[in-house]
Amino acid sequence: MSGGSGPAAGTELLVRWMRNCAATFAAQREYLTDLDAAIGDADHADNMTRGFTAVAERLDGLESDAVPGRVLVLAGSTLISTVGGASGPLWGSALRRAGKTLGEERTITTTGMAAALAAAVTAIVELGEAQPGDKTMVDALAPAAAALQAAGEAGVPLGEALAAARMAAEDGMRATIAMPARKGRASYLGERSVGHQDPGATSAAFIIAALEQAVADG
Ligand code: ADP
Numbered sequence: 001m002s003g004g005s006g007p008a009a010g011t012e013l014l015v016r017w018m019r020n021c022a023a024t025f026a027a028q029r030e031y032l033t034d035l036d037a038a039i040g041d042a043d044h045a046d047n048m049t050r051g052f053t054a055v056a057e058r059l060d061g062l063e064s065d066a067v068p069g070r071v072l073v074l075a076g077s078t079l080i081s082t083v084g085g086a087s088g089p090l091w092g093s094a095l096r097r098a099g100k101t102l103g104e105e106r107t108i109t110t111t112g113m114a115a116a117l118a119a120a121v122t123a124i125v126e127l128g129e130a131q132p133g134d135k136t137m138v139d140a141l142a143p144a145a146a147a148l149q150a151a152g153e154a155g156v157p158l159g160e161a162l163a164a165a166r167m168a169a170e171d172g173m174r175a176t177i178a179m180p181a182r183k184g185r186a187s188y189l190g191e192r193s194v195g196h197q198d199p200g201a202t203s204a205a206f207i208i209a210a211l212e213q214a215v216a217d218g
């Protein structure tokens with residue numbers, strides 16, 4: 001549509017998404033550190049901030065003709081190479097798979113983004129083997145992907161669809177409070193993890209909110 005002059009609108013949208021993630025994790029550092037201190041090792045905010053700051057820097061050098069999917073593949077690779085904790089490889093694989101699913105598509109539609117998000121969830125489950133209810137990022141991300149898919153099937157425009165996805169992610173995030181952790185470090189605490197919101201599920205809700213914001217700012 002742009003005729004080769006400058007990045008496609010979809011590319012700019014996803015770059016805004018990744019930059020919003022970097023800004024959100026920097027702003028929410030204390031909150032996320034406290035959540036991980038309660039049931040993990042208090043490094044989750046540092047992991048996400050370091051990772052998405054590196055992503056934002058890497059995207060400064062993005063090719064001008066890059067398709068949107070390329071943004072997510074690059075972002076995912078950057079997270080894998082810069083984050084040591086569980087969340088680095090999991091989010092890294094998720095974004096890489098989402099980017100590959102977008103393929104050569106130049107515009108971001110509700111159905112296209114729904115397929116990308118569903119693929120991201122699949123990548124996380126393949127790598128981390130968490131099921132819904134295990135008190136992980138999956139508990140926020142899978143409902144968000146489902147909400148986006150339902151919105152896509154109903155022909156709902158992207159901004160409105162992402163508001164529904166973000167609310168589903170937040171509901172899923174809050175539902176982790178009542179769950180005993182069965183994956184990751186928090187699982188060492190077993191029943192003692194009940195009563196605490198999962199940091200990774202919280203980050204997942206932030207990441208969906210960052211995409212909603214990127215669309216709103218477009
Ligand atoms: P680490 O646990 O290595 O310190 P982080 O603190 O960055 O890494 O991330 C912790 C979060 O990662 C958890 O809150 C949880 O949501 C998520 N997580 C951990 N293990 C898994 C897994 N196997 N599958 C999905 N998500 C997981």
Ligand code: MG
Binds near residue numbers: 036040041042085185
């Ligand atoms: Mg941790």
